[in-house]
Amino acid sequence: PVDLAAHDPLATPLAPGKKKKTRKALSDQGDELSELQRRLYAGTPGERRVLVVLQGMDTSGKGGVIRHVIGMLDPQGCQVAAFKRPTEQELRHHFLWRVRRQLPRAGQVGVFDRSHYEDVLIGRVRELAAADVIEGRYAEIVRFERQAAREGAVIVKCFLHISPDRQRERLLARLDEPTKRWKFNPNDVVERRLWPAYRRAYEIALERCDSDEAPWYIVPSDRKWYRNWAVGRLLLEALANLDPQYPPIDYDPGEQRCLVQSS
Amino acid sequence: PVDLAAHDPLATPLAPGKKKKTRKALSDQGDELSELQRRLYAGTPGERRVLVVLQGMDTSGKGGVIRHVIGMLDPQGCQVAAFKRPTEQELRHHFLWRVRRQLPRAGQVGVFDRSHYEDVLIGRVRELAAADVIEGRYAEIVRFERQAAREGAVIVKCFLHISPDRQRERLLARLDEPTKRWKFNPNDVVERRLWPAYRRAYEIALERCDSDEAPWYIVPSDRKWYRNWAVGRLLLEALANLDPQYPPIDYDPGEQRCLVQSS
Numbered sequence: 001p002v003d004l005a006a007h008d009p010l011a012t013p014l015a016p017g018k019k020k021k022t023r024k025a026l027s028d029q030g031d032e033l034s035e036l037q038r039r040l041y042a043g044t045p046g047e048r049r050v051l052v053v054l055q056g057m058d059t060s061g062k063g064g065v066i067r068h069v070i071g072m073l074d075p076q077g078c079q080v081a082a083f084k085r086p087t088e089q090e091l092r093h094h095f096l097w098r099v100r101r102q103l104p105r106a107g108q109v110g111v112f113d114r115s116h117y118e119d120v121l122i123g124r125v126r127e128l129a130a131a132d133v134i135e136g137r138y139a140e141i142v143r144f145e146r147q148a149a150r151e152g153a154v155i156v157k158c159f160l161h162i163s164p165d166r167q168r169e170r171l172l173a174r175l176d177e178p179t180k181r182w183k184f185n186p187n188d189v190v191e192r193r194l195w196p197a198y199r200r201a202y203e204i205a206l207e208r209c210d211s212d213e214a215p216w217y218i219v220p221s222d223r224k225w226y227r228n229w230a231v232g233r234l235l236l237e238a239l240a241n242l243d244p245q246y247p248p249i250d251y252d253p254g255e256q257r258c259l260v261q262s263s
Numbered sequence: 264p265v266d267l268a269a270h271d272p273l274a275t276p277l278a279p280g281k282k283k284k285t286r287k288a289l290s291d292q293g294d295e296l297s298e299l300q301r302r303l304y305a306g307t308p309g310e311r312r313v314l315v316v317l318q319g320m321d322t323s324g325k326g327g328v329i330r331h332v333i334g335m336l337d338p339q340g341c342q343v344a345a346f347k348r349p350t351e352q353e354l355r356h357h358f359l360w361r362v363r364r365q366l367p368r369a370g371q372v373g374v375f376d377r378s379h380y381e382d383v384l385i386g387r388v389r390e391l392a393a394a395d396v397i398e399g400r401y402a403e404i405v406r407f408e409r410q411a412a413r414e415g416a417v418i419v420k421c422f423l424h425i426s427p428d429r430q431r432e433r434l435l436a437r438l439d440e441p442t443k444r445w446k447f448n449p450n451d452v453v454e455r456r457l458w459p460a461y462r463r464a465y466e467i468a469l470e471r472c473d474s475d476e477a478p479w480y481i482v483p484s485d486r487k488w489y490r491n492w493a494v495g496r497l498l499l500e501a502l503a504n505l506d507p508q509y510p511p512i513d514y515d516p517g518e519q520r521c522l523v524q525s526s
Contacts, residue, residue, distance in 0.1 A: 078338055
């Protein structure tokens with residue numbers, strides 16, 4: 001059973017140092033990340049792809065991770081999908097319908113900014129579906145992710161874990177800074193008051209939907225520099241384990257060399 | 264009438280200096296680019312969006328522009344679409360069908376790596392459709408782009424102009440470097456032999472599909488540093504002209520501040 005109270009949002013497990021050193025460690029691994037991504041994009045055999053799922057309360061830093069970590073990658077090989085409140089059309093379909101359509105194509109690193117987990121998080125807390133429907137979704141999610149893994153996806157799910165105090169600070173910062181006000185929504189306060197219910201919903205989702213094919217990682221996120229480094233590290237490890245290789249070529253380079261030179 | 268022979272692929276019009284200085288100028292404009300992109304993404308009123316169309320012969324640097332210029336943006340606000348040889352499904356539809364589906368969403372900077380222009384380039388050179396069908400496409404493209412502009416898109420079309428000699432060099436480099444061989448395709452040599460036909464097809468497309476709503480820019484691209492700077496500059500100007508603004512807020516920041524603080 002997952003007990004989020006036992007995970008300190010301020011912790012920095014395995015960090016290579018404090019703020020400065022850890023930031024540098026993230027940027028230092030840019031070349032390795034790029035090289036692995038290039039091989040994946042080049043068409044490593046096996047329809048391989050990577051999916052990073054980002055979940056967390058408002059202000060936990062999903063956008064920051066995308067900017068600072070995914071921003072290190074080549075845009076040619078990235079697909080970011082943000083899952084906002086479902087549209088009318090989406091609501092007429094099964095909850096996984098819109099998610100399946102956004103799965104990364106072979107060779108790509110896909111990022112989900114929120115995901116199908118919303119359907120067992122806000123869905124559960126706000127009772128957006130009948131209780132038994134919600135209950136059934138956990139097993140559906142596990143099956144869905146297992147299928148995606150079978151089709152070549154390496155799945156890394158990150159729960160960006162922040163404290164309610166840190167959230168208050170960050171919400172106030174959004175209100176105080178005119179260029180950040182667009183990020184604030186009065187509904188954020190309503191959701192914030194439901195913190196214990198969300199924490200519980202996260203605990204259940206993290207517990208029931210953790211699998212070998214699609215593990216959950218609890219990323220302490222009160223410190224932005226740690227959060228970015230940690231997600232970068234998880235992405236790097238996922239890519240390294242996938243071990244992408246340039247695809248075999250089906251022509252003779254020497255022969256083609258002659259043809260190019262004489263053309 | 265467009266005469267590509269009159270455009271030197273080695274030229275560097277308006278460049279702020281040579282290689283080193285020009286590269287620095289590109290990276291120096293990163294902050295301005297980010298700020299403009301953030302405002303666009305924040306939801307500047309009017310469903311505004313940007314579309315950058317990249318066209319050019321093999322090795323002209325479409326991928327390099329995406330890595331070095333689009334890579335400066337926040338991935339949250341970017342959508343890259345690569346148009347390869349149409350699939351069976353795509354071929355059953357009108358040639359603009361797959362293109363329309365990839366138009367950037369409001370708030371996004373969309374990038375087309377190749378585009379609907381292939382249907383009047385390779386389509387024309389290789390006679391992939393009847394002559395009168397091809398002829399009709401120019402007007403269809405102009406209407407299509409005008410409609411996209413009416414729906415809020417600022418369109419910037421870049422023809423990355425290289426010389427045949429530079430292409431030979433770059434193809435040989437792909438063959439000589441094992442990590443680049445996957446980028447080479449024996450068909451590249453076949454296409455290369457059709458250079459004069461492609462040049463003519465480009466001239467016709469640049470001429471007939473240049474419009475106020477969607478202008479074509481001929482970007483001398485024999486020098487990578489110039490090419491990257493020039494496309495970055497065009498993107499910056501497009502964003503600056505669009506002049507995105509943070510959207511108006513529909514709540515009282517002071518009131519929300521109290522609610523957050525007491526929660």
